[in-house]
Amino acid sequence: MDSDESGKQYWAANIRLVTVLLAIWAFVSFGMGILLRPMLMGIKVGGVDLGFWMAQNGSIYVFLILIFVYAVMMNGIDRQFNVDEE
Amino acid sequence: MDLKTMTYIIVGATFALYIGIAFWARAGSTGEFYAAGRGVNPIANGMATAADWMSAASFISMAGLIAFQGYQGAKFLMGWTGGYVLLALLLAPYLRKFGKFTVPEFIGDRFYSRTARLVGVLCLITISITYVIGQMKGVGVAFSRFLDLPYETGLYVGMAIVFLYAVLGGMKGITYTQIAQYCVLITAYTIPAVFISMNLTGNPLPQLGLIGNETSSGMPMIAKLNETIQAIGFGAYDGDPPSYLDMLLYTITLMIGTAGLPHVIIRFFTVPKVSDARWSAGWALVFIALLYTVAPAVGAMARYNVTNTIWPNGVQSEPVAIDNLPQWFQNWETTGLLKYEDKNGDGKIQFYNEKSPAMQAMAQEKGWQGNELTKFDRDIMVLANPEIADLPNWVIALVAAGGLAAALSTAAGLLLAISSSISHDLMKGILTPNISESGELLAARIAMAGAIAVAGYFGLNPPGFAAQVVALAFGLAASSIFPVLMMGIFSKRINNHGAILGMVAGIGVTLAYIFAYKGMFFIPGTAIFPASTPEHWIMGVSPEAFGCIGAVVNFIVAYVVSAATSAPPQHIQDLVESIRVPRGAAAAVDH
Numbered sequence: 001m002d003s004d005e006s007g008k009q010y011w012a013a014n015i016r017l018v019t020v021l022l023a024i025w026a027f028v029s030f031g032m033g034i035l036l037r038p039m040l041m042g043i044k045v046g047g048v049d050l051g052f053w054m055a056q057n058g059s060i061y062v063f064l065i066l067i068f069v070y071a072v073m074m075n076g077i078d079r080q081f082n083v084d085e086e
Numbered sequence: 087m088d089l090k091t092m093t094y095i096i097v098g099a100t101f102a103l104y105i106g107i108a109f110w111a112r113a114g115s116t117g118e119f120y121a122a123g124r125g126v127n128p129i130a131n132g133m134a135t136a137a138d139w140m141s142a143a144s145f146i147s148m149a150g151l152i153a154f155q156g157y158q159g160a161k162f163l164m165g166w167t168g169g170y171v172l173l174a175l176l177l178a179p180y181l182r183k184f185g186k187f188t189v190p191e192f193i194g195d196r197f198y199s200r201t202a203r204l205v206g207v208l209c210l211i212t213i214s215i216t217y218v219i220g221q222m223k224g225v226g227v228a229f230s231r232f233l234d235l236p237y238e239t240g241l242y243v244g245m246a247i248v249f250l251y252a253v254l255g256g257m258k259g260i261t262y263t264q265i266a267q268y269c270v271l272i273t274a275y276t277i278p279a280v281f282i283s284m285n286l287t288g289n290p291l292p293q294l295g296l297i298g299n300e301t302s303s304g305m306p307m308i309a310k311l312n313e314t315i316q317a318i319g320f321g322a323y324d325g326d327p328p329s330y331l332d333m334l335l336y337t338i339t340l341m342i343g344t345a346g347l348p349h350v351i352i353r354f355f356t357v358p359k360v361s362d363a364r365w366s367a368g369w370a371l372v373f374i375a376l377l378y379t380v381a382p383a384v385g386a387m388a389r390y391n392v393t394n395t396i397w398p399n400g401v402q403s404e405p406v407a408i409d410n411l412p413q414w415f416q417n418w419e420t421t422g423l424l425k426y427e428d429k430n431g432d433g434k435i436q437f438y439n440e441k442s443p444a445m446q447a448m449a450q451e452k453g454w455q456g457n458e459l460t461k462f463d464r465d466i467m468v469l470a471n472p473e474i475a476d477l478p479n480w481v482i483a484l485v486a487a488g489g490l491a492a493a494l495s496t497a498a499g500l501l502l503a504i505s506s507s508i509s510h511d512l513m514k515g516i517l518t519p520n521i522s523e524s525g526e527l528l529a530a531r532i533a534m535a536g537a538i539a540v541a542g543y544f545g546l547n548p549p550g551f552a553a554q555v556v557a558l559a560f561g562l563a564a565s566s567i568f569p570v571l572m573m574g575i576f577s578k579r580i581n582n583h584g585a586i587l588g589m590v591a592g593i594g595v596t597l598a599y600i601f602a603y604k605g606m607f608f609i610p611g612t613a614i615f616p617a618s619t620p621e622h623w624i625m626g627v628s629p630e631a632f633g634c635i636g637a638v639v640n641f642i643v644a645y646v647v648s649a650a651t652s653a654p655p656q657h658i659q660d661l662v663e664s665i666r667v668p669r670g671a672a673a674a675v676d677h
Binding site: 045046074 | 170298307326337
């Protein structure tokens with residue numbers, strides 16, 4: 001690592017990314033899939049309500065997207081701060 | 087060709103494949119035995135992780151659980167997949183950078199404490215043994231149902247196969263076998279699901295069939311299912327759960343428990359780079375999602391098919407006559423997993439919810455003497471699927487091979503976690519630090535053989551509490567291993583005292599809550615509460631859902647104790663700095 005300052009910024013960028021992604025993770029599963037389901041009853045996905053679909057199928061697709069977004073963005077941050085693997 | 091011959095051929099062929107791979111991928115060093123030489127491609131590792139993770143419970147039991155629980159069965163779907171997000175974002179890349187072989191090794195090094203490492207080993211062994219018992223049972227059941235062999239014989243065959251490829255090949259042999267096992271199990275799971283979805287909804291993709299319309303009525307699939315089961319007195323399939331709070335905590339516990347399971351975590355030690363560990367977690371979830379997004383459709387459609395088999399023309403008409411029952415009904419009756427009793431002697435099976443007042447009134451009027459489908463084990467839902475959909479024999483044989491692949495692949499991963507923590511953490515780390523590389527490899531193989539023997543013993547003599555200990559495995563992983571790993575990476579301030587007391591407190595409250603309902607160490611009659619049912623749970627929280635509260639206790643205790651005692655020494659803070667950056671991961675391979 002070049003300097004302590006760059007190291008701190010790298011770690012802060014990482015924490016920001018992880019926080020945003022985990023907020024989405026919690027919102028789709030605990031939020032839309034469980035706690036907010038009664039409020040989302042009116043919205044339909046095919047033959048089921050949105051909360052039911054998020055809980056049984058939709059949140060899994062979002063989880064997948066989150067992990068791949070993390071991998072792409074984090075590898076980018078690694079390069080930006082010059083800490084990637086050679 | 088008859089079903090039994092077909093099953094022998096398909097199961098035999100898959101076993102020959104696994105053994106062939108085992109000889110090809112023999113391990114020559116501890117690096118290969120513990121971490122497959124860190125040379126596994128991230129996609130291949132993702133596939134192996136998926137097979138490692140998806141156990142007999144995922145393959146055989148989960149869709150059945152969802153079928154009976156309806157909407158709230160989603161806690162298993164979200165819980166057992168959402169954990170991978172935590173694993174990918176919070177643990178896997180850093181533990182790969184750390185570059186060692188076991189989970190307790192990280193705990194011991196980061197918290198500079200043998201005691202911490204020992205607590206880690208105890209948790210790991212308890213979790214893994216608990217888990218492996220269920221797999222051995224699954225192997226025995228699959229053999230006895232599909233190959234007509236006695237349960238014990240099935241268990242011995244399963245033990246011999248695992249012994250061959252796990253002892254010979256270690257992580258290397260297990261990884262490549264798991265890739266083959268994944269292919270077998272996903273094919274076996276998907277084919278019947280596609281056909282059933284086609285039959286009911288006209289849509290070959292079960293994920294779309296679930297939200298599509300049922301063909302004959304034109305109604306949405308789930309609405310039609312609601313109508314069918316509500317007519318015989320059951321609650322709506324998509325109805326509210328008894329407690330949203332319990333469902334929430336249950337889901338969180340399964341998620342952080344999943345991220346804290348040692349046999350899953352060590353899979354990420356096998357890839358070459360930190361960036362590969364990130365990709366690999368994504369690929370693992372892709373392969374897991376292929377089964378997990380199909381499972382809710384399998385559950386809902388199986389529930390509809392079964393109800394319809396008994397009431398082909400609805401409850402206002404007559405139920406099926408015993409003489410006209412389909413063949414699969416008879417097949418499964420002989421296994422004892424399905425039972426009926428013609429209580430009113432009319433030669434027909436009245437199947438309804440006895441607890442529903444409306445149904446009691448209808449029963450009185452029509453001269454029914456009670457529900458006559460007296461037992462319907464949820465495990466039948468997946469295993470009988472190809473028979474219910476009237477698919478050819480080779481598909482039924484494939485489902486048998488798939489169930490065995492799911493059980494064997496998970497058992498092997500667990501056995502590796504157990505043996506590496508005995509040979510690497512207990513012997514090399516604590517008891518005999520001067521052991522040579524070949525000595526340690528031999529010790530790992532002996533520990534593996536010993537673990538297989540212990541698992542086999544419990545498979546033959548299943549402890550009465552076998553079903554309940556699953557709550558223990560996830561509760562322990564959630565309340566001990568996940569928090570301590572996360573704090574070890576994301577905080578430089580948590581010290582040895584904080585980590586140890588945090589783990590002990592987290593495990594303590596979780597065990598206390600589980601034991602209060604299930605008996606002290608599961609001994610019958612020692613429970614504090616009269617029964618583990620919703621009306622006795624504190625705020626409606628079940629013992630299975632309590633692990634996440636244990637995790638919160640762990641975090642708080644660790645933080646408070648660390649704040650009150652001295653900071654970790656400089657070299658530990660430097661260690662944390664170094665695992666936070668990917669550069670130099672390759673150098674950590676040969677430590």
